[in-house]
Amino acid sequence: MTKGIKIATIGGGSSYTPELVEGFIKRYSELPVRELWLVDVEAGREKLEIVGQLAKRMIEKSGLPIEVHLTLDRKAALKDADFVTTQFRVGLLDARAKDERIPMKYGVLGQETNGPGGLFKGLRTIPVILDICHDMEELCPNAWLINFTNPAGMVTEAVLRYSNINKVVGLCNVPIGMEMGIAKLLDVEHSRVRIDFAGLNHMVYGLDVYVDGVSVKDEVINLLTDPNNSSFVKNIQGQGWEPSFIKALDVLTCxxxxxxxxTREMLEKDLKNFENGETRAEVVQKLEKDLFELYKDPNLDIKPPQLEKRGGAYYSDAAVRLITSIYNDKRDIQPVNTRNNGAIASLPDDSAVEVSCVITKEGPKPISVGDLPVAVRGLVQQIKSFERVAAEAAVTGDYDKAVLALTINPLVASDKLAKQIVDEMLEAHKEHLPQFFKVVEA
Amino acid sequence: MTKGIKIATIGGGSSYTPELVEGFIKRYSELPVRELWLVDVEAGREKLEIVGQLAKRMIEKSGLPIEVHLTLDRKAALKDADFVTTQFRVGLLDARAKDERIPMKYGVLGQETNGPGGLFKGLRTIPVILDICHDMEELCPNAWLINFTNPAGMVTEAVLRYSNINKVVGLCNVPIGMEMGIAKLLDVEHSRVRIDFAGLNHMVYGLDVYVDGVSVKDEVINLLTDPNNSSFVKNIQGQGWEPSFIKALDVLTCxxxxxxxxTREMLEKDLKNFENGETRAEVVQKLEKDLFELYKDPNLDIKPPQLEKRGGAYYSDAAVRLITSIYNDKRDIQPVNTRNNGAIASLPDDSAVEVSCVITKEGPKPISVGDLPVAVRGLVQQIKSFERVAAEAAVTGDYDKAVLALTINPLVASDKLAKQIVDEMLEAHKEHLPQFFKVVEA
Amino acid sequence: MTKGIKIATIGGGSSYTPELVEGFIKRYSELPVRELWLVDVEAGREKLEIVGQLAKRMIEKSGLPIEVHLTLDRKAALKDADFVTTQFRVGLLDARAKDERIPMKYGVLGQETNGPGGLFKGLRTIPVILDICHDMEELCPNAWLINFTNPAGMVTEAVLRYSNINKVVGLCNVPIGMEMGIAKLLDVEHSRVRIDFAGLNHMVYGLDVYVDGVSVKDEVINLLTDPNNSSFVKNIQGQGWEPSFIKALDVLTCxxxxxxxxTREMLEKDLKNFENGETRAEVVQKLEKDLFELYKDPNLDIKPPQLEKRGGAYYSDAAVRLITSIYNDKRDIQPVNTRNNGAIASLPDDSAVEVSCVITKEGPKPISVGDLPVAVRGLVQQIKSFERVAAEAAVTGDYDKAVLALTINPLVASDKLAKQIVDEMLEAHKEHLPQFFKVVEA
Amino acid sequence: MTKGIKIATIGGGSSYTPELVEGFIKRYSELPVRELWLVDVEAGREKLEIVGQLAKRMIEKSGLPIEVHLTLDRKAALKDADFVTTQFRVGLLDARAKDERIPMKYGVLGQETNGPGGLFKGLRTIPVILDICHDMEELCPNAWLINFTNPAGMVTEAVLRYSNINKVVGLCNVPIGMEMGIAKLLDVEHSRVRIDFAGLNHMVYGLDVYVDGVSVKDEVINLLTDPNNSSFVKNIQGQGWEPSFIKALDVLTCxxxxxxxxTREMLEKDLKNFENGETRAEVVQKLEKDLFELYKDPNLDIKPPQLEKRGGAYYSDAAVRLITSIYNDKRDIQPVNTRNNGAIASLPDDSAVEVSCVITKEGPKPISVGDLPVAVRGLVQQIKSFERVAAEAAVTGDYDKAVLALTINPLVASDKLAKQIVDEMLEAHKEHLPQFFKVVEA
Ligand SMILES: [Mn+2]
Ligand SMILES: [Mn+2]
Ligand SMILES: [Mn+2]
Ligand SMILES: [Mn+2]
Incomplete structure (x- = not known):
């Protein structure tokens, strides 16, 4: 890293890129990025061009000596990179729409990370990620892979189990969002709040919460279950929980x-949206379209405020914060997806978990939490079972494993539905799932 | 045990009792029972009288020197007992009908062991079992408690965690039924088949299956997934599984x-029955009524063959087999519910599991199975979480814990539904759940 | 196994062979051995001939249709074998003499299994065992390897970690000897006594002891610590333990x-013997010489009673008992060395342990014992650390690992002594340790 | 903590106190101590007076508003304390001399922490610590107990297991000393070096070592085993290790x-000193005497430089650093003795371990290290076994447990020697071991 830092961003044409660029500009004094390579595939060429030009304008405005490279040549981007960030979407938002809609036809939630949608996103994504890992072994063996492509838990699990890359971190904006929500609830600065996180990606719990280092969990649980707060709580927590449930659970949910x-309520809500033709994918497609219209404006040289509504706010910022801490051996605490190594009892040492870690130059070191509370242990284990079987299906292209993964998923819980959904989804995503069609071709 | 064995059977008025009596008669040469005490509560006096007289006629016919005592005085029955068997039903079949019907109203399966019905059966049963344990400490501290009252897993968990009785075994006829089904499928004698069982009560898996000690699991999986066998498989396995699911799962289900x-298919089936006014409780009530009519016949002096259709076949026989093995230090292998002690990885040492054990005079010693297969680990952990939270709710009468237990149950998976069901069920079973109404009375 | 059983005994020229042959004769009705192949190396040709002729006379006397083959061709012996037993000694008793004497020169116990002697015996033996495993993969992939070559724990560990043979059992006569001693102490038949064994080879503890299935551990501990019994106890236990130690330890030692x-007392005793020129190796060499003189007698057609004094009594009998139980799927309980699989907490699942197992046709299934008592956990872990580092040194020929293994051995506990002993022993055993001299030759 | 911080220092008359006072002065801006209570027992009154007056002069010189209180009334000192530090020595240095000398008579190392000396120091200290804990529950239930009384591992274990105080940290200067030694070896600033520590008190390993966050373990191992460095290495590491041993161990030792x-070399060295009448206790007694002479000087108002030679350098500084991090929720990494909570595999969750922790206002949170390297697992487990049995003996006064603790200690390894040493030491320390003489008095 002597000549300044080289960043390679796979999926550089993403609408999130301006936040990433803003992050690098903001933290330049600590994190002297010399080269930022935005890579994309042929299908994303136009987006890459648009967002890449915006990135260049942002850098120019900052006056910093950061070079921005736009390329479709992944190997050139990876060559000697110090950090590789991945934020691509195989099959783009059209694929997401299928992930959400097809399960709905069977009366099942799509859920694009730990549900049926997540299975298929994983099946499409994991082979590409492992391919990137393979290139990294050769082109930048000392680089860190910072993944925020979903399903981030399953993807991190796959990298840990099926690649030779050990320097991988999975990233999510959910934990930081929880902290910000609690800060708002307590009406204190976010920087004063810290949560002990433990669990899996999109299945993470706040085991304790502190203000200025003093536990305020009981107070937070009381506020969250106080009917007087209900409208506010709904705002930060969605529909709001039954107070009895949260009191007995006694940890913070995501x-x-x-x-x-x-499950029932979410299904009813999504079915209604589905019947009205509004899935999340469509909403996001519309948002993206508008964003790219904005990005095209040759006078725009900042991250436009509209991006924060996109849903992934703080994602890229979290990535830059993580990279800064690794680069500077900051030893601050951040919740990330990493190798468990005993931090959470009952999960394998070599599985990916999402847990508060100390971030060092050698990467995240998980803080040991021991046993999870009895009541949450089951669901966490179940999603981990799902992630592992799904990752195996992604790597092997084993149809039966795909059916198994979906059958044991708590949103499906039916071998018959699992088979029907797998059959229709394999066909729908055929183009991006070559590993499942090898035999047919033979 | 010098003067012959004393057995105390709590819930002696049960329709199952004739099978138990038959078992004692059949095995008398190995298991010299001197006294059999059938105990029941006031509400069961009539049934106790009917079934007790049949028991006496059966013994008389056998010519064996076994004394049969009928009593409502539990303490007299427990005094110096060698084995205590429990097969009672708090609230009788009326309560079961509520357990099944109320969840149905909310579109949720009742499922009387690991589902919502099981929660309420547990809440009613556990305090009574702990009360029996308390009596045992004083009256027969060296006796074995052989429980086959459902939910047997939750009840065994509660005894292990909340009583001072260590000599407890939970019993179920499901594993023996699985072995018999596989024997039929393979067309071999049952005695030649052995399955390595591991999991929880009513959530038990066959990890491997042997004929004459040689693994035939692959063959069994093939037969179970062979479409040519489907009608036979449905017969022994209910609706039959998707072949892909079973192949990838690669263990035997119960x-x-x-x-x-x-879940979906079972719910639809049960909802249909429910709408037709036929729940399992009603079916059983009818069966029981017919059985007791038979039992009244003063000429009947054998276990009537109709009992085998009752659904609990082999239950009592399994109990007598277990007692015989303990009494004689037989060291044979039987699947029972006992303290885990490390046999199944990822479950606490001090939790109840259902696992193949060597049965010695000192009780069951579990055979170590290590890690469960990845795909089943989640569901097993989830049901264990449910059992533990439910047992805690039963002991403490904590309303919030009851809501939590139901929310984390995979058949409910909704805090809102959980609360609604708990509210209606607490009210419906009020009489048998004093622990939840202490505060109201204060 | 259709045409009768084929046994291959590697190290067939051992003085123990007559006991093995006697065992096969005694148990023929259950274990129909058709072919017994006694294999040895060129250096053992004469002994093989002598003991082989005795074996033939014994079989002839029995009138059973067992063929005895004597050969130096290991592959011919292994071809289609059902059971392979290993009882060879690389370097013969001369090597053992060095194993014992060299450490003595440094004031350290030789101890031929878990001490420095054991390290060097392991370094010589493990490559040969792994070579046999390699042959077995090809010539008899379904055979069971029954090893009683010492150090049996380290050897079993090495087979489990470094070969593709899973069907391996390590065997020792220590546990059966402990049971027989306790039976004598209690003055009851051996068949009525059973001990729950757990630990490692030659580091095994009796966690509980039963007569007719009832725990008599407290009584046994009392007897073992009763000064009135001291002469008897010394007889079965060697020097006798301090009563305080045994009472607080509260388990049976081997x-x-x-x-x-x-350690101190044993060292002083052995040093004295050493100064008098009498190590165990010399004693055994004398015994062996006398035994082979007996074996030569063409009129001898039974196992001569003198063999029982050889020290390995019941070894071969234990082997035949084990083979019989596997062959017949007997499901009886025997203490053997097998894959831990969670039976003993704190030891890896994939390490070899010595533990009470149920013996099935699929091999031993360990009975779960959970955590070992606090006081013994350390020593067990330490010997396992020694065994694992030693096995790694044996496989890799890594000099530093050999020094490490000896440094962490509790009988050495000095890096300087470790190095000195390793240096002298490597030189002394050079001929049998080619893996350590590869670099020198290059 | 609103009105400034109150510190209670038990054993305030210790010669270390000036370092503690210096630490509080140095860090006052971050750690506003209002009251420092130095407590001692009647036997230490004179020393307390001398060192207390020095403390007052040091504070006065600093001009800070810290009140120094000298008292024999422990309860007054504990009342509303925020931090309690313990650095007392039951029986003073005379007892230490016995701890070291008596084992020597039996040819055994005294070793005042994890050896026989440590056992007796623990037996004397633990009841007093538990008594302090009992007072703390009542007088300052929210205070942190920062213990640096040896044997710190055993004492922390005892507090975790046998008191109701959870807020306890055991402290040692060994890890910081290791880091400083490595910094010197590499010729870099100490602040740039960080070691991943894991193990037990005085049995701690450096699993990895970093300069500026980059692992330099291989380089360090090379330097430590390079003969050209040997004189330097001896200087920081004592006698120096066999290169083969350290290379294969592949972690840093303490x-x-x-x-x-x-063991052998240390024993020989200590025996020589012993024969010359120079045990460490005597050396320290001499040092202490000289220090107190210095302290008496009414013109002395700084920590005299001679104190650094006392052997416990950086101890008190480490304590103040820890307190500062807790008070300010610094979240920096420090190696301390705390509840394992899964951080080190194979050790119980509820045992004390010495491990790198993040220091928060809620105390230390251990960084998970997973499995220790195979080669060190045994010794760590063995010392933990010793600590646990010893702590149990200390609490119960059980003679047999004391013999057991010493028998399983690797420096003794003989039940006979253990008994002899226990017998003589119990008698020698009778005055301070009332728990072992209760029966005699009855
Ligand atoms: Mn996310
Ligand atoms: Mn059942
Ligand atoms: Mn042996
Ligand atoms: Mn220390």
């Missing part, structure tokens, strides 16, 4: 827990 | 797994 | 524990 | 490891 602790 | 791997 | 709990 | 990996 927004994605609603899929598992309010 | 019939209760259909609730978790075919 | 004779080899004297090396670790009486 | 100075106390010499007792376990160079």
């Amino acid at each position: 927004p994605y827990h609603m899929y598992y602790y309010k | 019939p209760y797994h259909m609730y978790y791997y075919k | 004779p080899y524990h004297m090396y670790y709990y009486k | 100075p106390y490891h010499m007792y376990y990996y160079k």
Whole structure:
């Protein structure tokens, strides 16, 4: 890293890129990026061009000596990179729309990370990620892979189990969002709040919460279950939980827990949207389209404020914060997806978990939490089972494993539905799932 | 045990008792029972009288020197007992009908062991079992408690965690039924088949299956997934599984797994029955009524063959087999519910598991199975979480814990539904759940 | 196994062979051996001939249709074998003499299994065992390897970690000897006594002891610590333990524990013998010489009673008992060395342990014992550390690992002594340790 | 903590106190101590007076508003304390001399922490610590107990297991000393070096070592085993290790490891000193005497430089650093003794370990290290076994447990020697071991 830092961003044409660029500009004094390579595939060439030009304008405005490279040549981008960030989407938002819509036809939530949608996103994504890892071994063996492509837990699990890359971190904006929500609830600065996180990606719990280092969990649980706060809580927590449930659970949930602790309600809501033709994918497609219209404006040289509504806010910022801490051996605490190594009891040492870590130059070191509370242990284990079987299916192209993964997924819980959904989805995503069609071709 | 064995059977008025008596008669040469005390509560006096008289006629016919005592005085029965068997039903079949019907109203499976019905059966049963344990400490501290009251897993967990009785075994006829089904499928004698069982009560898996000690698992999986066998398989396995699911799962399931791997289908079937006014409780009530009519016949002096259709076949026989092995230090292998002690990785040492054990005079010693297969680990952990939170709710009468237990149950998976069901069920079973109404009375 | 059983005995020229042959004769009705192949190396040709002729006379006397083959061609012996037993000694008793004498020169116990002697015996033996495993993969992939070559724990560990043979059992006569001693102490038939064994080879503890299935551990501990019994106890236990130690330890020790709990006394005793020129190797060499003189007698057609004094009594009988139980799927309980699989907490699943197992046709299934008592956990872990580092040194020929293994051995506990002993022993055993001299030759 | 911080220092008359006072002065801006209570027992009154007056002069010179209180009334000192530090020595240095000399008479190392000396120091200290804990529950239930009384590992274990105080940290200067030694070896600033520590007190290993966050372990191992460095290495590491041993061990050792990996050499050295009448206790007694002479000087108002030679350098500084991090929720990494909570595999969650922790206002949170390297697992487990049995003996006064603790200690390894040493030491320390003489008095 002597001549300044080289960053390679796979999926550089993403609408999130301006936040990433803003992050690098903001933190330049600590993190002297010399080269930022935005890579994309042929299908994303136009987006890459648009967002790449915006990135260049932003850098120019900053006056910093950061070179921005736009390329379709992944190997050139990876060559000697110090950090590789991945934020690509195989099959783009059209694929996401299928991930959400097809399960709906069977009365099942799509859920694009730990649900059926997540299975298929994983099946499409994992082979590409492992291919990137393979290139990294050769072109930048000392680089860190910072993945925020979803399903981030399953992807990190796959990299840990099926590649030779050990320097991988999976990243999500959910934990930081939880902290910000709690800060708002308590009406204190975010910087004063810290949560002990443990669990899996999109299945993470706040085991304790502190203000200025003093536990305020009981107070937070009381506020969250106080009917006087209900409208505010709904705002930060979605529909709001039954007070009895949260009191007995006695830990903080993440927004994605609603899929598992309010399955019926979420299904009804999504079915209604589905019938009205509004899935999340469509909403996002519309948002993206508008964003890229903005990005095209040759006078725009900042991250436009509209991006924050995109849903992935703080994602890229979290990535830059993580990279800064690794680069500077900051030893601050951040919740990331990493190798468990005993931090959470009952999960394998070599599985990916999402847990508060100390971030050093050697990467994240998980803080040991021991046993998870009894009541949450089951669901965490179940999603890990799903992630592992799904990752195996992605790597092997084993049809039966795909059916198994979906059958044991708590949103499906039916071998018959699992088979039907797998059959229709394999066909729908055929183009991006060559590993499942090898035999047919033979 | 010098003067012959004393057995105390709590819930002696059960329709199952004739099978138990038959078992004692059959095995008398190995298991010299001197006294059999059938105990029941006031509400069961009539049934106790009917079934007790049949028991006496059966013994008389056998010519064996076994004394049969009928009593409502539990303490007299427990005094110096060698084995205590429990097969009672708090609230009788009326309560079961509520357990099944109320969840149905909310579109949720009742499932009387690991589902919502099981929660309420547990809440009613556990305090009574702990009360029996308390009596045992004083009256027969060296006796074995052989429980086959459902939910047997949750009840065994509660005894292990909340009583001072260590000599407890939970018993179920599901594993023996699985072995018999596989024997039929393979067309060999049952005695030649052995399955390595591991999991929880009504959530038990066959990790391997042997004929004459040689693994035939692959062959069995093939037969179970062969479409030519489908009608036979449905017969022994209910609706039959998707071949892909079973192949990838690669272990044998138990019939209760259909609730978790075919949730939608089971719900639809039960809802249909429910709408037609036919729940399992009603079916059983009718069967029981007919059985007791038979039992009244003063000429009947054998276990009537109709009892085998009752659904609990082989239960009592399994109990007598277990007692015989303990009494004689037989060291044979039987699947029972016992303290895990490390046999199944990822479950606490001090939790109840259902696992193949060597049965010695000192009780069951579990055979170590190490890690469960990845794909089943989640569901097993989830049901264990449910059992533990439910047992805690039963002991403490904590309303919030009851809501939590139901929310994390995979058949409910909704805090809102959980609360609604708990509210209605607490009210419906009020009489048998004093621990939840202490505060109201204060 | 259709045409009768084929046994291949590697190291067939051993003085123990007559016991093995006697065992096969005694158990023929259950274990129909058709072919017994006694294999040895060129250096053991004469012994093989002598003991082989005795074996033939014994079989002839029995009138059973067992063929005895004597050969130096290991591959011919292994071809289609059902059971392979290994009882060879690389370097013969001369090597053992060096194993014992060299450490003595440095004031350290030789101890031929878990001590420095054991390290060098392991370094010589493990490559040969792995070579046999390699042949077995090809010539008899379904055979069971029954090893009683010492150090049996380290050898079993090495087979489990470094070969593709899973069907391996390590065998020792220590546990059966402990049971027989306790039976004598209690003055009851051996068949009525059973001990729950757990630990490692030559580092095994009796966690509980039963007569007719009832625990008598407290009584046994009392007897073992009663001064009135001291002469008897010394007889079965060697020097006898301090009563305080045994009372607080509260489990049964094995004779080899004297090396670790009486290190000073054992060292002084052995040093004295050493100064008098009498090591165990010399004693055994004399015994062996006498035995082979007996074996030569063409009129001898039984196992001569003198063999029982050889020290390895019941070894071969234990082997035949084990083979019989595997062959017949007997499901009886025997203490053997096998894959831990979670049976003993704190030891890896994939390490070899010595533990009470149920013996099935699929091999031993360990009975779960959970955590070992606190006081013994350390020593067990330490010997396992030694075994694992030693096995790694044996496989890799890594000099530093050999020094490390000896440094962490509790009988050495000095890096300087370790290096000195390793240096002298490598030189002394050079001929049998080619893996350590590859670099020198290059 | 609103009105400034109150510190209670038990054993305030210790010669270390000036370093503690200096630490509080140096860090006042971050750690506003209002009251420092130095407590001692009647026997230490004179020393307390001398060192207390020095403390007052030091504070006065600093001009800071810190009140120094000298008292024999422990309860007054504990009342509302925020931090309690313990650095007392039951029986003073006379007892230490016995701890070292008596084992020597039996040819055994005294070793005042994890050896026989440590056992007796623990037996004297633990009841007093538990008594302090009992007072703390009542007088300052929210205070942190920062213990640096040896044997710190055993004492922390005892507090975790046998008191109701959870807020306890055990402290040692060994890890910081290791880091400083490595910094010197590499010729870099100490602040640039960080070691991943894991193990037990005085049995701690450096699993990895970083300069500026980059692992330099291989380089360090090379330097440590390079003969050209040997004189320097001896200087920071004592006698120096065999290169083969350190290369294969592949982790950093602490100075106390010499007792376990160079037992023979250490014994010979100590025996020589012993024969010359120079044990460490005597050396320290002399040093202490000189220090107190210095302290008496009414013109002395700084920590005299001679104190650094006392052997416990950086101890008190480490304590103040720890307190500062807790008070300010600094979240920096420090190696301390705390509840394992899964950080080190194979050790119980509820045992004390010495491990790198993030220091928060809620105390230390251990960084998960997973499995220790195979080669060190045994010794760590063995010392933990010793600590646990010893702590149990201390609490119960059980003679047999004391013999057991010493028998399983690797420096003794003989039940006979253990008994002899226990017998003589119990008698010698009778005055301070009332728990072992209760029966005699009855
Ligand atoms: Mn996310
Ligand atoms: Mn059942
Ligand atoms: Mn042996
Ligand atoms: Mn220390």
